[in-house]
């Protein structure tokens with residue numbers, strides 16, 4: 001499917017048709033271009049939105065990006081004894097095409113690959129430990145779960161494979177007004193009102209496999225068991241594949257790079273309010289914000305909100321109109337505490353009698369055990385490492401990273417580690433507390449020319465989804481500004497793209 005489109009594109013290139021581009025037929029002279037666009041939030045979503053807006057609207061529009069905290073948002077690093085470690089979003093999937101494109105365009109590099117080894121802990125002992133030998137893993141999994149684990153890869157790949165079409169739709173300038181519409185275009189909408197557990201059970205996976213293997217993945221990635229929506233569940237399982245990567249020097253470099261490349265002005269300040277101002281000739285938004293020197297405000301033709309509007313996250317008030325969030329789309333973001341410990345692990349805590357010097361497991365996932373104080377425990381490498389770097393064994397004094405719902409107490413850490421040289425803690429309101437079935441997702445369009453990138457997080461929260469939603473917001477803003485209704489919410493795009501050509 002993908003290949004077919006690629007070859008069609010190659011053909012178009014040969015014919016020179018691509019020069020017209022997806023939006024080439026619109027005569028820009030007919031409509032007035034917007035003069036000023038505001039993007040609220042300088043995380044990967046906001047910075048990608050600024051970049052894609054520049055692509056759509058061209059060089060002359062002024063793009064202001066408001067950032068109350070630090071550019072990068074939930075991608076952030078912490079310095080531990082002179083080395084930086086990811087303390088927010090860490091891993092990127094090989095099929096995350098927008099992020100891949102950013103890294104290439106910005107001249108950044110992926111960090112050298114580190115070999116990881118996974119184990120599963122049930123609170124008493126390690127119930128599974130990956131072997132270095134593929135064949136050993138194969139036989140162990142086969143013995144315990146039949147073909148479940150091998151089918152899992154096919155199942156996840158089948159869903160992701162269909163999902164990949166969305167990149168083609170975006171390339172051709174198509175946008176969607178809601179998360180549901182976007183997912184419907186790639187046959188994934190049904191995963192929003194099903195739990196991962198239901199979807200997998202319906203497709204013949206065993207409950208044992210879901211409890212023992214699937215849940216540890218969703219706990220690590222989204223702090224919940226397999227009762228989350230099936231779409232975010234698939235995103236979580238895709239994380240269990242090989243080839244995961246991150247950006248050398250830190251994932252946050254993507255945001256900083258994109259903002260610089262697209263010549264957005266970064267306004268270091270907190271947006272407090274957005275007011276719709278309507279005159280005879282036009283509607284604009286007045287954005288109120290506070291900077292070091294005090295409160296200020298400015299008018300914009302288009303506003304893109306690239307931060308969650310749910311409780312405790314952004315505190316923006318609206319006047320002149322009332323967007324439906326969060327009133328009509330209730331829900332909470334869950335707290336995830338990211339704790340880094342430089343220290344030596346207590347091997348007996350894991351209920352194993354292996355010697356620490358031989359213990360090379362890097363990622364310890366957990367089953368759904370309420371008594372466990374953490375969701376996952378992993379040894380992590382800094383954001384910059386030399387080629388051929390390998391994780392040291394557990395006997396070394398090294399950096400471990402834990403995700404937990406609550407901060408870990410000194411007592412808990414004392415039991416887990418034989419020695420500790422330092423502890424670094426970051427509390428996040430990390431991602432939605434996914435509660436299926438069918439939690440309706442907020443709309444991408446909050447009002448005319450006011451768009452909401454973070455609606456996508458209610459389907460799944462990850463860096464690539466933010467980037468994908470940012471591209472959608474830019475296309476939506478462009479198509480609606482120019483009245484291109486035929487580029488929005490089109491059904492059956494796959495056949496249409498085939499026959500249009």
Ligand SMILES: Cc1cc2nc3c(=O)[nH]c(=O)nc-3n(C[C@H](O)[C@H](O)[C@H](O)COP(=O)(O)OP(=O)(O)OC[C@H]3O[C@@H](n4cnc5c(N)ncnc54)[C@H](O)[C@@H]3O)c2cc1C
Pocket residue numbers: 040041042043044045046066067068069070071072073074075087088089090091092269270271272306307308313314315316336338428429430431454461462463464466
């Ligand atoms: C612990 C953790 C681990 C994760 N692991 C992964 C992972 O491995 N892989 C992955 O892909 N994803 C991961 N994620 C998810 C990922 O971090 C997010 O989906 C993504 O970074 C969201 O980006 P964003 O730009 O949409 O939002 P944010 O990064 O939250 O950006 C919003 C920005 O807006 C700013 N802001 C808020 N309010 C205002 C205001 N009123 N005025 C001005 N600015 C404001 C904030 O300061 C922030 O910088 C993880 C998240 C967490 C918390």
Ligand SMILES: *[C@@H]1O[C@H](CO)[C@@H](O)[C@H](O)[C@H]1NC(C)=O
Pocket residue numbers: 189190193437438
């Ligand atoms: C789930 O979504 C599908 C597809 O949109 C729909 O047909 C079905 O009725 C929904 N089920 C529930 C329980 O909402």
Ligand SMILES: *[C@@H]1O[C@H](CO)[C@@H](O)[C@H](O)[C@H]1NC(C)=O
Pocket residue numbers: 272273274275288295297317318319
């Ligand atoms: C924006 O600022 C102006 C001037 O300070 C104020 O009158 C107005 O109420 C503010 N609007 C919002 C939505 O906060």
Ligand SMILES: *[C@@H]1O[C@H](CO)[C@@H](O)[C@H](O)[C@H]1NC(C)=O
Pocket residue numbers: 346347348349350414415416417418
């Ligand atoms: C190591 O873990 C075991 C098992 O949880 C515990 O009994 C022991 O006290 C721990 N060691 C230290 C130094 O806390």
